[in-house]
Amino acid sequence: xxxxxxxxxxxRLAVVWLALSLVSGCIVNYLGHARLDDHIVQMAKTETSAxxxxxxxxxxxxxxQAFALFxxxxxxxxxxxxFIVIRLYDTNINEIIEVAKSVAKEIESKxxxxxxxxxxxxxxxxxxxxxxxxxxxxxxxxxxxxxxIRTGFLEGIYYAPTxxxxx
Numbered sequence: 001x002x003x004x005x006x007x008x009x010x011x012r013l014a015v016v017w018l019a020l021s022l023v024s025g026c027i028v029n030y031l032g033h034a035r036l037d038d039h040i041v042q043m044a045k046t047e048t049s050a051x052x053x054x055x056x057x058x059x060x061x062x063x064x065q066a067f068a069l070f071x072x073x074x075x076x077x078x079x080x081x082x083f084i085v086i087r088l089y090d091t092n093i094n095e096i097i098e099v100a101k102s103v104a105k106e107i108e109s110k111x112x113x114x115x116x117x118x119x120x121x122x123x124x125x126x127x128x129x130x131x132x133x134x135x136x137x138x139x140x141x142x143x144x145x146x147x148x149i150r151t152g153f154l155e156g157i158y159y160a161p162t163x164x165x166x167x
């Protein structure tokens with residue numbers, strides 16, 4: 001028998017309030033992380049466009065001289081953006097070029113390695129990685145020419161800017 005109805009009701013309401021707060025907090029946290037992940041993927045995808053454009057141009061007339069210019073342009077681009085490593089492959093998954101920032105080798109050695117996986121349906125494959133409090137995104141995506149024909153693949157490790165994460 002309930003001695004004090006008000007105390008009993010107050011305890012039950014407190015338990016229900018706590019449970020609902022925990023559930024809603026978890027949902028908000030999950031949705032926030034999903035939104036952040038999508039935003040980082042879009043940022044990385046935007047920055048890959050310059051690399052894919054250069055690969056398409058190089059593929060039109062490959063030569064030793066064109067490759068040297070291509071490599072120089074790729075190295076210049078990677079020093080200015082948030083990618084730390086870019087690897088470009090032909091359609092048979094043979095590596096064409098790898099460019100990296102000067103600090104990338106140390107970071108890349110700490111990240112878990114994985115087998116190269118490219119989507120056959122032209123979608124982007126991405127994996128979020130955390131290392132020493134920093135967020136990185138490993139991306140794999142197809143490279144298409146201006147006619148929409150796949151000419152190769154791009155694999156990159158993208159550094160997610162801390163200011164974006166904190167926002």
